[in-house]
Structures are given as structure tokens and as C-alpha cells.
Amino acid sequence: MYPLRLTVTARPLVFGGHAIARRLGKRGLPDWSVAETWECSDVEDHRSVVTNGPLAGRTLHQVLSEQPEGLMGAGFSGARFPVLTKFIDAAGTLPVHLHADDEAARRLEGQPNGKTEAWHILEAAPGATALCGVKEGITAGRLRAALEAQDFDAVLRRLPVRAGETLYVPGGTLHSFGPDTLVYEIEQTSDIQQHAMRWHMEDGSPVGDQEHRANLDMLMRQADLANRPDFTPGSSIAVGDGVERVFLCAGPYFALERWRAGTAEPLRHAFTTAHILSNVGAPVRVRTGTGSEELGRAETLLLPAACGDVEITGPSDVLFGYLPDLDRDVRGPLLAAGYPLSLLRRFTATSG
Incomplete structure (x- = not known):
């Protein structure tokens, strides 16, 4: 096993633009508007x-099936790679929607x-909200x-959006963000969703009355009216000379x-489960015991x-x-850095 480069799926949804390429610097994207990678x-x-090395041509699913513990660590037995990550360009406003929680997904x-x-906010225009x-x-x-x-503002909470902050969104929570917002999103491996809009996010075409009523019927069966999460700045610890580690969110499904790091010493991190490494800065050299890769701006490696x-x-x-042992x-690490138990309880309570 070695650092894996993966193909990227670019999705041309109606709220997208060109910021992932032009502002984040991601290469290889099509010329048309891109909402998500x-x-x-x-x-x-x-x-x-996988696009590099001996495993080139295999899907992530195949790699997991063939080498579950090599990829995910000792004792892993899941049927799918459990974490999905995306860059999202909300040049326009996302549709108001929700995703089912585990119970509703199985039942409905x-x-x-x-x-x-x-959502980890990479960039947001002044006055941006979600x-x-x-x-x-x-x-x-x-x-x-x-x-x-x-009339969404009559019933939904509108929150200020600031670069560097993170919002953990439990399943069942109605939400939307944009315009002029760039986000790194981490989530459970799923593409289920229920929309409240009168237009389709794929092409902007209208949603008819019958379809809209059916959508709202299913959405209301899945909505959790008690979920009211807030943005947080994360919890920071120093792990070297000029090296900072910020816990942005953590829960049973994923941690981010x-x-x-500056130039006084390199960033060094040991881990026991697969890590999705995405670069949101300048190009870097990534070294492990089994390989070395150059990682450009807005590129991702699976370790x-x-x-x-x-x-x-x-x-x-x-x-x-990654999928954490909390x-x-x-x-x-947060206890060892001196964070109080009261903060850790709040941290994990807002994170799953």
C-alpha cells in the first residue's frame, strides 16, 4: 500500500462556477461551470x-474489498469506504434540502x-450566510x-459564514449555503437527499406541483426539527516548531x-486508519514509508x-x-494539550 491518487468527479450543477479552478487552483477541470469535485x-x-502505481485501474471499492485492513486499519470490516469528501463552489445558492439520518435512510x-x-469554509464573501x-x-x-x-427565512435559521470555521450538519437537518462561498465538505458515503425547491439543481428546470408535493412529503418524514448546529473555529494545538494542528470537527462518522506548517520543521503525523489528504495551500512534497508524491493545489491523496x-x-x-476512534x-490529543473536559464534551456533542 502507498499514497493513492484518485480520479475526480466534476459535477456541473446550476449553483456552481469556476472558483475551484481559478481561486483554489485545481487543474484538469472542464471549462464549463463546476459546482462540486x-x-x-x-x-x-x-x-x-486509482490512477498511480500497481493498483492503477482499480476502484476504491475494489481496493477496500481486496485489502480492507491495509487500507482502513486493523479490524475494519465495512462494505464501503466510509468517508466522502468534496470541494464545493457555491457561486450561487444551493437548494434548501436535507439528507436522511441513518434510521430514516434505512426505513424510508x-x-x-x-x-x-x-462544511469547512475555505472562502466566503463579506456578508455571506447559510x-x-x-x-x-x-x-x-x-x-x-x-x-x-x-419562504425559507420564516422558518430556518440564517447564520453568518466566515472563512476558517466549520459546521457539523447531522442527518435530518434542513440546510443551504451560498452564494460566493467555497467549501470543503466531508460526509458519510451516500448521495441521498430531499429537496424543497421548485427547480432541479442539475439544470434549473422547474419542478411540477405533483413532484414538489411528493418531495415535501418525503422531506417532512425525514426532517429533524430539533437540530440547530452552529459554526465553530475548531480546537488548535501546537505539534512542532511552527506546526499547528486544528481539530475542526469530530464525530462517529468522520473527523476533519x-x-x-512553516519551514522550521516539516509536518509529521502518524495514523492507524486511512487519511484523505487534501491540499488547500501551495504545492507540497508528501512522503510516507512507502512512497513520495508531489501534491498540487486543491489536489487529494488517499493515505x-x-x-x-x-x-x-x-x-x-x-x-x-478520516474515520476516527474518538x-x-x-x-x-486535546486532553494532553490541556483542553478541559467541559470543552471536549461540547466539542463531541456538536460533532455527532
């Missing part, structure tokens, strides 16, 4: 394929799991009436960290558990997404 995916029909969608997600969660005191009947009227550790020469600004990977 799926960086690491085991979603059926959108599965990433016939899917093995739901989709809890988190809708997330239902206002306190709003009944199901009032919510349904407002969604039918497309942002690491920055299998068997690699064990990684060294990145600074200056660097990168994201690590005590070992999150609570332990």
Missing part, C-alpha cells in the same frame, strides 16, 4: 479509481446509512406551509483536521492505514479527513 468517493456510480430510502456532513436548522418553536405544520411558499505516517515539507496548509484520535 468529488475527491474521494465510494458512492455507487461515482466511485473513485432503502439505504444502509444516512448522510451526516460537515441556512441551517429550523428556528426554535416552529411546528411541523408551519414548516411545511413555509416550504410550500418557498487542518494542519499548517492507506498501512502507510502509518506522513511527512510534508512546509510551508503547508492541508486537510486530513478517544484515541481526538479526545486524547
